[in-house]
Structure formats: structure tokens, C-alpha cells
Amino acid sequence: MTTTTIRLPAAQPPGTVLGTAPDIGESADAYRATGGYGADTGPGELLAHLDASGLRGRGGAGFPAAVKLRSVRDHGNRGNQGDHGGHDDCGGRPVVVANGEEGEPGSAKDRWLLRARPHLVLDGLVRAAAITGAVRGFVYLSDPAAGESVRRALAEHPPPLPVEVVETDHTYVAGEETAVVRRIDGGPALPAAKPPRPFEQGVGGAPTLVSNVETLARIALTAARPDLRLDIARGTLVTLSGGPAGPVLTEVPYGIPLRALASRYGVPDAAGALMGGLFGGLVDTRALDLPLEPGALSAAGTALGCGAIRFLAPGACPVTCAADAAAHLAAESARQCGVCVSGTSAVGDALAALAAGTAGPDTAERLDRWSRGLRGRGACGLLDAAAGLAGSLLRAFPGHVRSHLAAPCPVCAAAAPAEGHHRLTVTVPQIADPRTAASPAPLRAPLPVPLSSPRPAPPQRPLPALKGTP
Numbered sequence: 001m002t003t004t005t006i007r008l009p010a011a012q013p014p015g016t017v018l019g020t021a022p023d024i025g026e027s028a029d030a031y032r033a034t035g036g037y038g039a040d041t042g043p044g045e046l047l048a049h050l051d052a053s054g055l056r057g058r059g060g061a062g063f064p065a066a067v068k069l070r071s072v073r074d075h076g077n078r079g080n081q082g083d084h085g086g087h088d089d090c091g092g093r094p095v096v097v098a099n100g101e102e103g104e105p106g107s108a109k110d111r112w113l114l115r116a117r118p119h120l121v122l123d124g125l126v127r128a129a130a131i132t133g134a135v136r137g138f139v140y141l142s143d144p145a146a147g148e149s150v151r152r153a154l155a156e157h158p159p160p161l162p163v164e165v166v167e168t169d170h171t172y173v174a175g176e177e178t179a180v181v182r183r184i185d186g187g188p189a190l191p192a193a194k195p196p197r198p199f200e201q202g203v204g205g206a207p208t209l210v211s212n213v214e215t216l217a218r219i220a221l222t223a224a225r226p227d228l229r230l231d232i233a234r235g236t237l238v239t240l241s242g243g244p245a246g247p248v249l250t251e252v253p254y255g256i257p258l259r260a261l262a263s264r265y266g267v268p269d270a271a272g273a274l275m276g277g278l279f280g281g282l283v284d285t286r287a288l289d290l291p292l293e294p295g296a297l298s299a300a301g302t303a304l305g306c307g308a309i310r311f312l313a314p315g316a317c318p319v320t321c322a323a324d325a326a327a328h329l330a331a332e333s334a335r336q337c338g339v340c341v342s343g344t345s346a347v348g349d350a351l352a353a354l355a356a357g358t359a360g361p362d363t364a365e366r367l368d369r370w371s372r373g374l375r376g377r378g379a380c381g382l383l384d385a386a387a388g389l390a391g392s393l394l395r396a397f398p399g400h401v402r403s404h405l406a407a408p409c410p411v412c413a414a415a416a417p418a419e420g421h422h423r424l425t426v427t428v429p430q431i432a433d434p435r436t437a438a439s440p441a442p443l444r445a446p447l448p449v450p451l452s453s454p455r456p457a458p459p460q461r462p463l464p465a466l467k468g469t470p
């Protein structure tokens, strides 16, 4: 299996999600020393700050965090007034879940966050519980190293409500919110039909907040520095790949043009990108003028998703990239919706044939039909991702599709098809144990370019130190 390990960023200014020592697991003492776990910002005040900042979820859908928190709180209040069929375990009172299961193969931020900054996530989870009135919390993950880090953090700084770590197998769909609820309730980590959505009826039947771990980290940062709420809401972790130096995790402000990001990453002449993990589809070089901002990207027909971006370096073939992505989706179909089983396989087979130079003349027409007809027909977004991928390849790279129909492509021919399922996968390096690491540990490999400093255009206020830091 071919995967590449992301390189960690250089030490960041305190107050960013990446923290000062991305290579070392942060201890409770170190977190408290930067203002973590402070009691100055109460739940009502924090919710108002989150509303004002417009913080959006970082799991992929980009839903406003304050709206989601309020929905869970309000459904919990209704339950307490007697019209909620809650579970005995939690009496209908809300439940909060830190979702650290990242299914996108090109993303590493959530596993890194749980391994390196577990207290930041747990602080955010506790604050989300206070806002929603939750009486119970879960940290949901599949990464054993992340689980170990979270358990150590819970023992070091016990939270004021019971918080349990629930592990799952790593799959593309295991982090989908209804799959999360099913798994925590003891079932399979598979998406369920909606409605009801978890905020209405989730774990044990109770209103449930399923929140991405980076979102929770940004909630905790907002509580510590409400004066910086806009900067915190407009910063985001991105996992970049496709460049000659390998994948990189970094933090950037919304608004940076994709081309500037590509340039800082070391691929100034990128021919396009695979956006949002596999979910945003392929974009061509014209789209690189777009700002990295959820609204702008979605208006242009693509998506930021979980912040995983694979740039197409010169010489990379978008058809190989699409074939690899479709192979991954076909292999990861949870096989519970008939249309998904047949649809993802059909898209995968067609793109594999295109890459191999063996596709029939009607392949482009079939891909186009599937790209429009398969959307919205599965219980989760996997089928939509496969459909979107096919459509985006046809829209962004019609010349490549035509040339692959005419003759095999040397780039595709050189790529081993059997590796396609895993070729887009990045892995996280082990993070040093805070109890044994020298402080600060040297980074394993320096970044080829300083991605976070100086700040890219448009100018943003830097995130200064949390209170209490030098």
C-alpha cells in the first residue's frame, strides 16, 4: 500500500490551532499555561461570540457552529419539558461528540489534532456541552495513537462530565454523523437515512451534537481569546499534497488565493487541484484564482470540505487522479445502498478504463449521465462524491478526456493501477509523548517553504499569544 506521511509545520505562534510544538503531544500544564481551560467566558457569552464570528464547522459541510449548538440546546430544552422520547441513559439530555474520524484519504488534520493537542479538543467539547446542556460526551476516532493521546489527556485533566472514547474501524463513511451515532449506540459505523438528524435524535435518542474536532478546537480558542474571534473563525487547517516535497499540514487564513497557496507549497505552476478531499472534485488552473473560502468555492461548483487539497503538479494527469479517487470511493462504498454499489463501481471502472486507454467511445457520455443522475441517491455523500468527480473531470479537463479516448497516456500507463485505491492517502507521523519529549523537540523534517509566516494575502491580523503566554 502506497501512502505518504505528512510533514509537520514549523512551530506556530501561540494562539493558533497548530500550537508552538506541533511535534509534541501537549500536556495539560502546557495547555493551561497558554490560557486553556480558563473560566472567563461563560457558555452564553461564548455562543454569542461564535454567532458573531460566523465560525463554520471544519468536518466538510461547513455548517455554522453556533446554529448547530443552538439546535441541540433547543431540542434538549424541549425534551426536558416532556415532549422528547429520550433514552434512559441520558434522560433526553443532550450528548456531545468530538468527531475525529476523518475518512478523506488526503486529510490528516483531525488525527494530528487528537495526537498533538488533545486538551484543546477536550476543552472545546466541554464548552460545547455547557452551551447545549449536555450531560455526557464522547470522543469518536479510529486512530489508535489518537485514542491513546485522548485517554492520557482525560486522565491528566478529568472533564466535568463523563467523556468516553469510542473507537471505530477506519472507513470513508465512518465519520458521517449518522454513522457516528449508530456506532456509539453499539451498531455498525454506517450512515442512516435522515431525518431524524442527530441534533433531533442522536445517541440513545437524545439530541446530539456531532462536531468535528477542529471545530471544537476553534471553539476553545474563541473562549480563550474572544477578542480574536474573527481570526480564529477565519483560520483553517489544510492538508496539502501533490507537490514534489510531499504532503504538508499547515494553517492558513480564509481568502488566500489557491494559486498563492500552491506557490507557497512549491507547485507555482499547478495545473489544477483535487479539492476538499475527494468531495470537491477536480478544478483546472483557472479555478486557482479563487480564494480559499467555503462560500466562494461552493459558488464555483467545488468545495473546501475538510481542507484536503491535492495540487496537480506539472506532469500529473487529471485522469489518473480521477481514476485513483474513484477507485478509492468504489472500494469504500459501505454497500448498503444498491445504487451506490453499482454507481461507484461503474464510475470507477469507466475512469480506470479511461486511464488505461481502453475506454469505449461512449465513456464520456456515460460519465456525464452518471454525474447528473447519481447525485443525492445514496444515504450518504460517497455516491455524490463519485458523481461529482466524474462531472468535474469532464468540465475541467475535456481535452484530457478526449486525448485518453484517442490513445493511452504515458503518465497513466506508468501509474500502477493496483495502487490507485491508496495513492491519495496521507498518514500522520507519530507525535512525541509530552512526558518524555525534550522541549521543544526538533521537527523531523523542515518545511520547504514557510507557509504560515509571513501571512499570505489578503493581509490578516496574526493570531497573537493566548493570555498568559510570553
Ligand code: SF4
Pocket: 173, 190, 191, 332, 333, 334, 335, 336, 337, 338, 340, 341, 377, 378, 379, 380, 381, 382, 383
Ligand atoms: S451511499 Fe454508498 S457509502 Fe453511503 S450509505 Fe449508501 S452504500 Fe454506503
